[in-house]
Amino acid sequence: xEKEEFVENIVCVVDFLRLCGWxxxxxxxxxxxxxxxxxxxxxxxxxxxxGSSFSRNFTAASNTISQIPGLKHGPNxxxxxxxxIPDLDKILGGGFTLGSLVMVMEDPEAPHHMLLIRNFMSQxxxxxxxxxxxxxxxxxxxxxxxLPSPMFSKDEKSRDRDxxxxxxxxxxxxxxxxxxxxxxxxxxxxxxxxxxxxxxxKPLERHFYSGQQIDCIRLQDSADLxxxxxxxxxxxxxxxxxxxxxxxxxxxxxxxxxxxxxxFSDKECDMLSFIRSLKGTVRSSNAVAVITxxxxxxxxxxxxxxxxxxxxxxxxxxxxxxxxxxxxxLTGYQDMVGLLSVHKVARINTQVPTIxxxxxxxxxxxxxxxxxxxxxxxxxxxxxxxxxxxxxxxCSGSSKTGALDF
Amino acid sequence: xxxxxxxLLEDALGGGGQKGGGRVVLIEDCVETSGAFVLHHFLxxxxxxNSSDAVVFLSFSQPFSHYDRIxxxxxxxxxxxxxxxxxxxxxxxxxxxxxxxxxxxxEDLLLALYEKVHKAVEICLSPPRxxxxxxxxxxxxxxxxNCLSNIxxxxxxxxxxxxxxxxxxxxxxxHEDIYSSLDKPSLLLQMEYHADVVIKAEPLSTGLATDVxxxxxxxxxxxxxxxxxxxxxxxxxxxIKDNQVEYFYPGSRx
Numbered sequence: 297x298e299k300e301e302f303v304e305n306i307v308c309v310v311d312f313l314r315l316c317g318w319x320x321x322x323x324x325x326x327x328x329x330x331x332x333x334x335x336x337x338x339x340x341x342x343x344x345x346x347g348s349s350f351s352r353n354f355t356a357a358s359n360t361i362s363q364i365p366g367l368k369h370g371p372n373x374x375x376x377x378x379x380x381i382p383d384l385d386k387i388l389g390g391g392f393t394l395g396s397l398v399m400v401m402e403d404p405e406a407p408h409h410m411l412l413i414r415n416f417m418s419q420x421x422x423x424x425x426x427x428x429x430x431x432x433x434x435x436x437x438x439x440x441x442x443l444p445s446p447m448f449s450k451d452e453k454s455r456d457r458d459x460x461x462x463x464x465x466x467x468x469x470x471x472x473x474x475x476x477x478x479x480x481x482x483x484x485x486x487x488x489x490x491x492x493x494x495x496x497x498k499p500l501e502r503h504f505y506s507g508q509q510i511d512c513i514r515l516q517d518s519a520d521l522x523x524x525x526x527x528x529x530x531x532x533x534x535x536x537x538x539x540x541x542x543x544x545x546x547x548x549x550x551x552x553x554x555x556x557x558x559x560f561s562d563k564e565c566d567m568l569s570f571i572r573s574l575k576g577t578v579r580s581s582n583a584v585a586v587i588t589x590x591x592x593x594x595x596x597x598x599x600x601x602x603x604x605x606x607x608x609x610x611x612x613x614x615x616x617x618x619x620x621x622x623x624x625x626l627t628g629y630q631d632m633v634g635l636l637s638v639h640k641v642a643r644i645n646t647q648v649p650t651i652x653x654x655x656x657x658x659x660x661x662x663x664x665x666x667x668x669x670x671x672x673x674x675x676x677x678x679x680x681x682x683x684x685x686x687x688x689x690x691c692s693g694s695s696k697t698g699a700l701d702f
Numbered sequence: 703x704x705x706x707x708x709x710l711l712e713d714a715l716g717g718g719g720q721k722g723g724g725r726v727v728l729i730e731d732c733v734e735t736s737g738a739f740v741l742h743h744f745l746x747x748x749x750x751x752n753s754s755d756a757v758v759f760l761s762f763s764q765p766f767s768h769y770d771r772i773x774x775x776x777x778x779x780x781x782x783x784x785x786x787x788x789x790x791x792x793x794x795x796x797x798x799x800x801x802x803x804x805x806x807x808x809e810d811l812l813l814a815l816y817e818k819v820h821k822a823v824e825i826c827l828s829p830p831r832x833x834x835x836x837x838x839x840x841x842x843x844x845x846x847x848n849c850l851s852n853i854x855x856x857x858x859x860x861x862x863x864x865x866x867x868x869x870x871x872x873x874x875x876x877h878e879d880i881y882s883s884l885d886k887p888s889l890l891l892q893m894e895y896h897a898d899v900v901i902k903a904e905p906l907s908t909g910l911a912t913d914v915x916x917x918x919x920x921x922x923x924x925x926x927x928x929x930x931x932x933x934x935x936x937x938x939x940x941x942i943k944d945n946q947v948e949y950f951y952p953g954s955r956x
Contacts, residue, residue, distance in 0.1 A: 372771055373771065564849070565845070565848055565849035568845045568849065569845050569846065569848065572762075572795075572842060572845050572846070573795075573796065575795070576765075576795035576796050577796075579765055579795070580765065595883070596883035597880050597881065597883050597884055600733065600877070600879050600880045600882075600883070601841060601845070601877075601880050603733045604733060604841065604877050604880065605842075609733070639733065639734070640733065643736070644768060645767070645768055645771040645772065646771070646772060646944065647738060647739045647742055647772050647942055647944070648942050648943060648944055649735075649736065649915055649942060651910050651911070651912045651915070655910075
């Protein structure tokens with residue numbers, strides 16, 4: 297590179313840095329450009345902090361917040377709360393946004409939504425957060441006995457995963473999948489306390505419940521929603537929004553709102569205004585509300601209204617056990633327990649929609665223990681079509697030889 | 703620097719918006735594609751520094767901080783505008799719970815709300831200027847009124863009368879797909895009938911893409927005194943960014 301050209305480039309850099317507000321006193325540099333010692337400019341530039349000047353500096357705030365487990369900063373001044381499923385957190389960009397309303401559309405024939413609720417609540421218990429659970433079941437307290445236990449033997453697990461990865465060659469026909477795996481590994485090591493893996497076979501140990509405040513509400517008892525609403529508001533008043541010090545984050549889970557067991561299931565408008573005001577209260581407090589509802593049991597317009605009310609909208613679906621055609625189409629069909637679709641990602645404090653790479657994910661139980669979500673992968677084409685490659689190859693080959701013959 | 707793209711939405715609305723007073727605009731969206739960004743566009747346009755227009759904002763769906771953050775990225779400080787009395791913001795998220803305590807019927811509730819709006823419009827008129835009334839989410843207004851759509855229609859009729867009386871513009875957002883399963887969605891049909899401009903936000907039929915977020919259909923009935931655009935349907939696609947929205951014709955993006 298010519299020296300003049302180089303100096304010119306440096307001047308451009310200096311101008312740019314000045315625009316960025318990095319140099320306050322670089323007028324000297326600009327006036328005495330031709331005499332400038334390129335070495336000093338470079339060293340000055342290098343000495344500057346390497347992070348982009350446009351990114352917000354969280355260090356001051358995060359010092360106070362990092363002490364609170366289970367919360368982390370998101371974009372646009374939002375906070376994330378873990379959903380209890382590491383993969384779902386990753387898909388949603390970090391977790392459920394604090395102050396958001398999450399709707400889960402149930403599968404009418406399978407209790408897959410319970411997997412989400414259980415992990416969500418278990419994570420809350422692990423982080424010692426106040427919980428509220430409402431259900432149309434006869435004994436809502438019984439739900440607490442079904443909560444999964446976190447897996448703490450993390451190092452061991454990641455080690456055996458590494459070993460798994462290192463053994464021999466592997467066919468890299470789905471690059472993205474492997475990238476994802478590595479990233480998640482990294483995240484899990486770094487933020488192990490933010491989100492746990494849960495062992496669905498092991499019930500949560502007793503000591504997690506002790507000293508916990510868990511409100512369990514039987515939806516069958518409340519003839520109308522006013523008493524329930526009051527309990528939710530008093531619960532949420534424990535965690536008021538105060539930007540200075542977030543002490544704790546609450547979790548509300550309402551299972552099967554609008555199920556026919558509830559007395560108010562025919563009063564769709566009451567439910568709507570309940571959810572609307574719940575949404576308002578949740579937004580003004582440090583909590584996340586997860587509500588599941590059966591779309592097939594309510595009227596379509598009511599269902600659409602709920603979907604509009606939701607900040608984050610997710611649906612779960614079971615898959616039939618032996619669907620041979622599907623099994624051919626998708627890899628790992630045997631391990632799948634269901635499908636999860638993300639329809640809407642919370643858009644708080646921003647107007648930009650989050651466009652996901654994929655919206656439908658397969659729910660799998662890894663080693664029959666922990667719930668993982670994976671992108672759907674089309675199965676490799678089996679024998680019959682494989683031969684078509686060969687035949688086409690031979691075809692072109694034969695035509696070539698034919699050309700040579702002539 | 704990228705070249706300033708022509709704002710197709712502004713073009714479709716009849717350019718500049720200087721003579722846009724007294725118009726009724728209805729924005730329709732669906733679960734897949736939110737039309738809230740069009741509201742933000744109108745809010746920013748009304749509060750732009752080279753006009754003195756005022757905005758009366760009824761928010762049923764989001765708190766003030768949400769709009770404040772969004773508009774700040776678009777170069778408009780709502781807190782300052784609120785202090786200047788150019789923006790009158792009514793946070794209606796907690797409306798019904800207040801009403802329930804006082805044992806009011808939802809009719810009284812909306813009457814009281816209209817009183818508020820009327821008063822706000824009169825306050826804004828003290829130096830005569832264009833006023834825009836924005837209602838974020840009529841479907842939630844409906845929920846607040848106990849799902850009695852007749853009352854909501856009455857309320858909207860009162861608001862339409864304000865556009866005639868004071869030359870206000872009325873901009874409302876509603877969700878089209880809520881009503882698609884109903885036999886006779888009188889609320890949506892009447893809102894469409896009364897609107898001078900209907901803007902529909904829809905997802906692409908081919909699914910979501912990272913660089914095209916959806917398409918807008920703008921139907922200008924040409925009742926606002928601007929006959930150039932009358933009855934014309936314009937269709938274009940958009941990409942939402944933090945500080946602006948890019949509009950472009952289908953297929954014109956490389």
